[in-house]
Amino acid sequence: MSTPITIVVPTYNAGNNFKKCAYMLLKQTANITEIIVIDSSSEDKTPDIAKSFGFSVDIIPKCDFGHGKTRQYALNKANTEIVVFMTQDALLADQNSIDNIICFLQRDKNLAAVYGRQLPYLNTGVIGRFARLYNYPDTSFVNTFEDIEKKGIKTAFLSDSFAAYKKSILQNIGGFPKHVNFGEDTYIAAKLLLAGYKTGYCAEAMVYHSHDYGLYEDYLRSKIIGKFHKEEHWLLDIFGRAEGEGVKYVFKELEYLFDTGKIYLLPVAFLHNILRFIGYRIGLR
Incomplete structure (x- = not known):
């Protein structure tokens, strides 16, 4: 068995x-x-x-x-x-x-x-x-x-x-x-x-399992992540800050959009990433 x-x-x-x-x-x-x-x-x-x-x-x-x-x-x-x-x-x-x-x-x-x-x-x-x-x-x-x-x-x-x-x-x-x-x-x-x-x-x-988050949803979710990292600051103290991983994500997404011929989505992706960053920083502070 x-x-x-x-x-x-x-x-x-x-x-x-x-x-x-x-x-x-x-x-x-x-x-x-x-x-x-x-x-x-x-x-x-x-x-x-x-x-x-x-x-x-x-x-x-x-x-x-x-x-x-x-x-x-x-x-x-x-x-x-x-x-x-x-x-x-x-x-x-x-x-x-x-x-x-x-x-x-x-x-x-x-x-x-x-x-x-x-x-x-x-x-x-x-x-x-x-x-x-x-x-x-x-x-x-x-x-x-x-x-x-x-x-x-x-x-x-x-x-x-x-x-x-x-x-x-x-x-x-x-x-x-x-x-x-x-x-x-x-x-x-x-x-x-x-x-x-x-x-x-x-x-x-x-x-x-996947989601199509809107701009505001992405902002709110990132704000919650930032708040979580602020409350559990030991995570960042031990494992390092999240911004470096965020930069890697942005560059890989850019590469993906070029490789798949979806360059026209660059402005939308840019807005999502900017709002994620703003949301995260607000939550963190």
């Missing part, structure tokens, strides 16, 4: 699109023994949809939701050592996605968390598509604390839109931070690396 797995999906007004995600969860070849949905009192049929697929549904008050504390609440409920966290809009790309991420996680006893590759949906715009291709490459790797010199703050990057954790290790370092309502996955990755554990990225474990 393969390793038993718990899947956790926080939801809120996921709508009918959640059916596609639920269907792909049931098609997985992995030994999924429980699927826990933590629903923040949806106003639509999300809890009923989840129950119709046989998922365990725990409804919490909307005001009680927090990205850190809700995931810790779910982690405490999980009955297996390996727990996979997903978001309601992450669609597993094939039936082996969960198996692939679990196999990667289990190949090293010091590997505590692994996140999977996020592919852009087919209808994703050029700028949103590049963001996924840049942050989720086609080559797997493992991060250790020593990688800071080469990767800087990117060493602590991890996304729990699709990520697998070893519960015992996570609990040993204090679990998900209940006071953090954004960036809880980065927080956890950094704490794991500081404790001497490894984190990983499995390019063979894939989900479809």
Whole structure:
């Protein structure tokens, strides 16, 4: 019998699109023994949809939701050592996605968390598509604390839109931070690396998950990131500042637009990057 797995999906007004995600969860070849949905009192049929697929549904008050504390609440409920966290809009790309991420996680006893590759949906715009291709490459790797010199703050990057954790290790370092309502996955990755554990990225474990943020949405999101870095300033003190990574992103995006013949989008990309920078600096201060 393969390793038993718990899947956790926080939801809120996921709508009918959640059916596609639920269907792909049931098609997985992995030994999924429980699927826990933590629903923040949806106003639509999300809890009923989840129950119709046989998922365990725990409804919490909307005001009680927090990205850190809700995931810790779910982690405490999980009955297996390996727990996979997903978001309601992450669609597993094939039936082996969960198996692939679990196999990667289990190949090293010091590997505590692994996140999977996020592919852009087919209808994703050029700028949103590049963001996924840049942050989720086609080559797997493992991060250790020593990688800071080469990767800087990117060493602590991890996304729990699709990520697998070893519960015992996570609990040993204090679990998900209940006071953090954004960036809880980065927080956890950094704490794991500081404790001497490894984190990983499995390019063979894939989900479809992408967004086409508008200018104002990009500004607000970057402002939240800046605020997170201000509140958790130890991240920047230890792993380095984020601006250097931002510059790399801009140049790679420029190269991508030239290579794909989308030069006409340069003004739009420029505006997005300027607003991201302004938002981040405002949040940081």
